Amino acid sequence: MSENREPRAVRRRTLDSVTDDDTRYEAVSSRDARFDGEFFFAVRTTGIYCRPSCPAVTPKRQNVTFFPTAAAAQGHGFRACRRCRPDAVPGSAEWNVRADVVGRAVRMIGDGVVDREGVPGLAGRLGYSTRQVQRQLTAELGAGPVALARAQRAHTARLLLQTTALPVTDIAFAAGFASVRQFNDTIRAVYARTPTALRAEAGAGARDRTALAAGVPLRLAHRGPYAAREVFDLLAAEAVPLVEEVVGVPGTRTYRRTLRLPYGTGIVSVDERSAGRWLDARIHLTDLRDLTTAVHRLRRLFDLDADPYAVAERLGADPLLAAEVAARPGVRSPGTAAPEEFALRAVLGPAEAARVARRYGTPLDTPCGTLTHLFPTPAALTAHPAAGPLARALAAGEVRLDPGADRDEAERALRAVAGVDAGTAALIRMRALGDPDVAPVSVAGPEAERWRPWRSYAARYLAPAPAALSPR
Structure with missing residues (x-):
């Protein structure tokens, strides 16, 4: 069946349309x-x-x-x-829309917080007790944080088993399992096969062990049409030299960037050419324990869990946007793979961001072509005349931009920082926090209200292509 064919009884496409x-x-x-x-x-x-x-x-x-x-x-x-x-399906768009504790928890689990800090760490970041978090997640998702993280670890393990020739023991710990026994038991329970049998299915066992040097190949699934050209135009317009690049010609471009991750560093690449329901990607990591986090951050950057049908239904009904929505199916509202970096870049502007990347960035141990640096941390920019106030607030934890941050609190904290005006705070909320419902600064009042909960997508339809969004 064609993906765009509309089934008889499922005609409306909103987040609350499938309720029974x-x-x-x-x-x-x-x-x-x-x-x-x-x-x-x-x-x-x-x-x-x-x-x-x-x-x-x-x-x-x-x-x-x-x-x-x-x-x-x-x-x-x-x-x-x-x-x-x-x-291997895309995530539900609901968790990007929701700003409550369940939505924030889901985003943090996806970023690997439970694997790194356990349930107490997750609860502490959310400001709730572990019991409250367990109860709320179980009530809405049918599974608590440990079970959700376990399912994610199983998926990561399957990817590594079927795309690399790493030893099974290495894969167990890279995927976040505490022991090989726990890994084996989980793989058998989830896939009804042993890890060896799961690997043999894909023929990965015969691969040369040196193949990992080429990175972990991935297919990043998305839902519905995907306006890849517009996303890559935006990324090309915003790219900071040494840290990012977009190479190739439209239609066959590749986006590449460096990443600072919890256990090490990474270089990721994503191809513009789509097979229809996914984007091809490759991830090089200094520590494979960062794979789950790197994938999650790429998904946020490329807005791969979006629901383009729900967006088109709401925005396409508006006379101001109807023609654009019809002409440009699958427009996304890109996020970022590095929230604090994006915030600092929003304050610095493109030219100064390029200069500070060269002067204050961290050189990679092994450069890859033109990618030679990680963008500087907030701590490295606390004395910068333009970015200093925000850098100090980020370094001190006064502004939180992690996946579990409360968006309203984050925006209030941003607007209290010298040099961050309302437009810049809104842009950071949209991109760094992945909020799908930030009103375009060019359209105020009741007109933008009718685009809820997809006002960030309206901003993309209203933005002049291919330029990056401007906070002003």
């Missing part, structure tokens, strides 16, 4: 890929869970159970379908 199991079953019967990642279904007679678009024969309604997350399905003893690979 009968409607969900209609989506499954239609094999509608628009719902992949928004919910999962499991078949009690087979013990397998799938994405809504699974091409297998549609099961009988009485045998189907629905789950909000893959982790919830796994927690009830269901195994991932070998055919549709439900662990």
Whole structure:
């Protein structure tokens, strides 16, 4: 079935449009890929869970159970379908929209906080007790933070097993497992195969061990149409030399950049050419424990968990935007792979950002072509005449821009910093915090209100291409 074909009973495409199991079953019967990642279904007679678009024969309604997350399905003893690979779907756009504790927690788990700091670390960042976080996540997602992180680790392990020739023991710890036994038990529970059998499926076992030097190859899934050209135009306009580059000609370009990560550094590349439902990427890491975090940050940068159908439904109904929405399907609101870096760059401006990258940036141990530096940390720019006030606030923790930050609090803190005006604070909120609902500064009042909760996408439709968004 074509991804754009509209099933009979699933006509509206908003975040709250799939609220009952009968409607969900209609989506499954239609094999509608628009719902992949928004919910999962499991078949009690087979013990397998799938994405809504699974091409297998549609099961009988009485045998189907629905789950909000893959982790919830796994927690009830269901195994991932070998055919549709439900662990590889885009994430639900709902978690980018929501600013409550559950939405913030989901974003932080995706960034690897539970793997690095445990549930107490997650709860502390959210300002709640571990018991409160467990209760709220379980109530809404059918799984607590440990189960959600476990599902994520299993997916990372499968990627490494099937795309590298690393020893299984190395993969276990790179994926975030505490022991090889825990790794083996999880892989068997989630995929109903041993790690060795899972690797053999993809033929990865025969690969040369030196292949890892070329990076981990990935397919970054997205939902619906993807306006790749516009995203790459924006990234090319904003690229800071030594840290980023966009090479090639439109249609076949590659975006590359350096990343500062929790355990080490990385160089990532993403190709503009899309196979239709994903972007091809490659990630080089000094420490493979950073793989989950690097993937999550790339997904935020390229806005891969967006729901273009919901955006088009809301914005396309507005006379001011209707023609643009129809002419430019799949427009995204790019985020950033490095929130604090983006904030500093927003204050510095392109020319000065390039200068401070050269003067204050951290040289890579192993440069890769023109990519030679990491962008400087806030601590390195505290004395800078323009960026100093924001750098000091970031270094002191007075402004938080991590995936779990409260967006309202962050914007208030930003506007209290000398040199950060309202437009710059809004731009940082949109890009660094990935908020899909920041009103365009050029359109004020009730007119922008009717674009909720997708005002950031309206800003992209209104922005002159291919220039970067301006805070002013």
